[in-house]
Amino acid sequence: MTGVLLPADQVTMQVYTSREPEDPEFTVDSILPFLGLGATECDLNHYVLPMQTSVQTYVCPALEAAESKWIPWDTTLEDSFRLHMLVCDREVFVSMRHFASLHNYVINLGGGNPANRILTYVELHCLPPTETVEVLGRMHKTLRKLRDDVAILKTEVRLLRRTFGQALENLAANYEELAPLVGLVAPPHIQGDPHGADDAEQAD
Known part of the structure; x- marks a missing residue:
């Protein structure tokens, strides 16, 4: 098995989401209570930026590309992408990492048959x-x-x-x-005063 070396300011979690008919549709903000966070209020948006990449992308997207990778909190969790949470405050990141460790970095959303679950990888990043x-x-x-x-x-x-x-x-x-x-001289039909010319002819 090939291991992936992650920086100290990054934590990987596994989120299993039920697809049973009786379970609701789980979104990105469904993870927040397991990380010690409340609802997606404005204060949270000042510190945590949710982003989406391919499943194979482990590292945090470049800061310049963060806006293009951003996704809303009500995005449905899927196994077709990897979720990244860029945390811009060190204390908030440490707190989120602590709560994630209490769940052994595994979150189960919904009940039902384990075979009817999908896995979404979640990366927590602390912005240096x-x-x-x-x-x-x-x-x-x-x-x-x-x-x-x-x-x-x-x-x-x-x-x-x-x-x-x-x-x-x-x-x-x-x-x-x-x-x-080319507009260097006036065209013949607008040179001079055509009405003046008519008056001169009538005078003759």
């Missing part, structure tokens, strides 16, 4: 403060590079507009019929 600093540093570096790229592109656009304008002027100088098409 250093990772937040590293992410902010990478974001700042990327922002500075994007600003430099935008400045270069603006300069290139100005040069292209100038070159294109000069090319159009040269083209219109050699081919007068093209000038109205």
Whole structure:
């Protein structure tokens, strides 16, 4: 059997969910009471971020990708994904890990025949403060590079507009019929005042 070395700030749990007709549909927040947590109130959302990955993904998703992996608390537990709970407070993580250990890191939801159960793997992660600093540093570096790229592109656009304008002027100088098409001179039908021309003819 191949073992997987997990960091100290990560705990793996197994959640068995009954699929008997008389049992309710168990969701992510059904696990919370077993971890010493109450309902999914706003305070909890400030500290714990539920995420979903493939079953084979043991490690915590990168902090930059956390938003794309986020799932609501009322997501139904399935055996087709691995649930990750990213805990942003050390004390909350230690408390959750303690309550998980009281259940030997195994949670059974519902009764019925054990054969009619599905297994969902749950990973508890504690977000190291250093990772937040590293992410902010990478974001700042990327922002500075994007600003430099935008400045270069603006300069290139100005040069292209100038070159294109000069090319159009040269083209219109050699081919007068093209000038109205590029907006360098007014088309013949709007040059001057047509009403004034009619008045002059009537006066004659």
